[in-house]
Amino acid sequence: MELKEKISRNEIINRITSFAKKIYEDFVSGNPKFEFIVRGNLKNIEYDHYKDLILLKKRLGQREFFNVGHVRKFTQTILVAALAKELVKTNKTASLREVYYQLKHTIPIIEVNTFEEQDESDAVIEDLERTLNVIREQMHIKAERRGAIYGDIVLRDKRRGDEWNCSKLGMGGWAVPSEIENIEIVDLNADFVLVVEKEALFERLIEEKFPEKNNAILITGQGQASRGVKRMIHRLRYEKNLPVYVFTDGDPWGFYIYSVIKRGSMKLSQFSELLATPDAKFVGMTMDDIEEYDLKKVTIKLNERDIKRVNELMNYPWFRKSKEWIKQLEMMLKMKVKVEQDALARHSLSFVAEKYLPEKLSNPEKLLN
């Protein structure tokens, strides 16, 4: 299955044009408005216990021109739609940031800017995805690259024809774009995938020659994984049958990063089937690791935000149902500390690559799920 339906550029152009036409007709004799599927949030997502996926309960919202609360977003959506059509027509792409800058200007009469911050245009682009039922890459809008892949894996760009081996590109590996539908996995020589939260650890492991010594593919999301990274993880698991292990900080943010890779995010819940990897396993850092690996002296005190987030996680159905995870979260609250991946360097720089990871990965059945 693919992330997007195979729709042609023409089809995208038609969808945008129909969208605009209906609105124009509404102005002629009706109430100008458009409908869209409301973005996923805690209230309108559905947790599928069986599939262990977060799915979206499709609910329709609408934006009306004559509603003073909506008129700004309404107008912004038309702006983005117009730029998207132009991009697709001329077969060019623009990044999220570019879209923001290209469309930002001051509207006369009211003297306000079309967009104040990039957040605004990012959100409108997402709205348009849900309105037209496409992903932004189909509108030729791409996110900035974030995340990288390193290992003995050969990839090919179908559009351009290039091929490359991700272990031969230097210390940084290959920067994963936000959409990889045109990327083909040509060859692969590895036993498992290790997803690492922080770039610093990613580079540490490469320096220690971990991927070579353990026959692993390393991926970093550089924090919360982008769509491209998630998609890559999903494809490596389901197209190439590689087990996936996730290694993050021992704090609520790390736990959530793992959770999203595993079962999808609320925000992008309409894509969970394609982005999530339900049987990804969690390596660490766990609260037990603190004791196990003598890290008491290098823990960090939880701050108010952390505590608030821990409590939020404990309320998510997919955490609530897991005794193991509730145990971890309760331990965290009780001990009042968090532990970072880098804490392992307390013992030595190579500890994480030589001792910690190999030990943990040798007993995959003991890992958190």
Next chain:
Amino acid sequence: MPTSKEIKEEIQLYETFKRVSIAEFFERNRHLLGFDNPKKSLLIAVKELVDNSLDACEEHQILPEIKIKIEKQEENIYKVSVEDNGPGIPYDLVPDIYGSFLFGSKFHRFISSRGKQGIGASAITLYSQLTTREPIEVITKVPNKDKAIKYKIKIDVKTNTPIIIEKKEIEIKKDHGTIVNAIILGQYTRGKQSIDEYIFLTALANPHATIQYLNPDGEKVIYKRIVDTIPKLYETKPHPHGIEIGVFERLLKESKEKTILSFLYKTFSSVSQETASKILKKAKIDENKDPKSLNDEEIIRLYRILQETKLRAIPKKYITTLGYETIKKSLDVMFNPDFSVAITRRPSVYRGIPFIVEVGIAYGGKISEFQLLRFANRVPLLYKAGECAITAAAKEINWKRYGFNAEEGYFPKDPIVVMIHVASVWLPFTSESKEAISPYPEIVNEIELAIKNALREVSLYVKKVKTLSNISNKYLSLFGYGLETAEYLSKILDTDSKEIEKVIIERIKKELKNDILEIIKSMRELKNLIKENKDKEAIKMLENMMKDLYDKDIISKNELYELIKQTIEDIKSKYTKILNE
């Protein structure tokens, strides 16, 4: 009906008065009468003279022209001068009025008009005598005499009789009227509870009078009359309840009736022959006795029983109200507000005695802050606000709920003037000085209801103003975003942006017409103007509310005018029932 406590107090005061000399009584009760301190004493003196003048004019249906002058003579010594165009005082009555105390005729409670709320002109004479040793000077002229008469009078404190220091005939320019001059100890200040404020409020409550005022700083202000109708005072037979015992005694002594029985049912309203008979039987007084022959003990006994007997209430027409149209006009002229409303409630009853509450509220315009103005029988109440029923009622209002800026338990910070007038034949005051109305629940509740009535209208107006200012913003927004939308839609649809712009602008104008309709629906003023075919005025009002739209060149003034005009025409032809909602 007065309470037994009130009856007891009344009798005690009377007995005390009968026993001690005037001077002693006055000294003992000075504070009760309002002569607390020099500042207040000056005010009371002016108040008494002005009230007398207004009363005199009203009784003779003359539109009052009153001139007040206060001159500083020395430190703390002021000359107070009040001149009126009243009927004048019969020359031989002047000494008694200004030179002797008649207990009860002007001391204690009201009977009907404001003057009887006062303390009596002779109190001023005595106060002047005691503080500056000066006599009171009275010049008066009646129409049927060629010359006026001028008196200088003092009081013989021991015998309670006038001492005529001077008396002579003089020529004056007036055909009729009275001038009173008194030199007294006082203190003039400005601001709250000052004479300036008092005169302003008196002018507000007496829009039929023209009042000129020259203050000690040499500043002159003229309050020109706003209406030409003089309030009609229905002279009525007094109702026995609330009449003071001194008045009762005087009525007995002056009565022309042969028997005490006929005195009772002929002198008073609400007393039938049968009731009079019953009362006399209870008082153990012979029905045929000559009223003039009753001794003190019998007077007191009869008075007490009269007060304690249940009687019919006074008919409502004897209550003098200002009228809501007059209140509104007066507020408009004196405060220059954006909006005003006034109501006169139907009579309510307290202890069997009817009273009427009138409320006038003025909002915005030249008003800068909240003011609560209290009036009892058209006399401004300046002191003891904390004790007053009016204040208590105003405090009960949840101002915030009406859309005003107020914290719980406090008056609002908005520019509102709330004028409350309580009128009755008899009002219970908290003390002898009659500065605050007793906050009995029936009275407080009625005032509260009255304020709420008026406040609803003000609240609606304020809300409308807020919505209206938003109308301009709403359409600026819509036109701004609309033009932007037009441009980008035309890019997607590959058509001429001007065409799409036209469509969008037309659609927005249609929406604007709907909103104009809504505004008219919600504003009584506009509905009335349209009903009266004053279309031009209505259009102007609406234009004013939306001038931001043509100021910023979004639509032309003409277009806006046409739009409004069309909407009004639509109402008249299609939606006529809106006008009557």
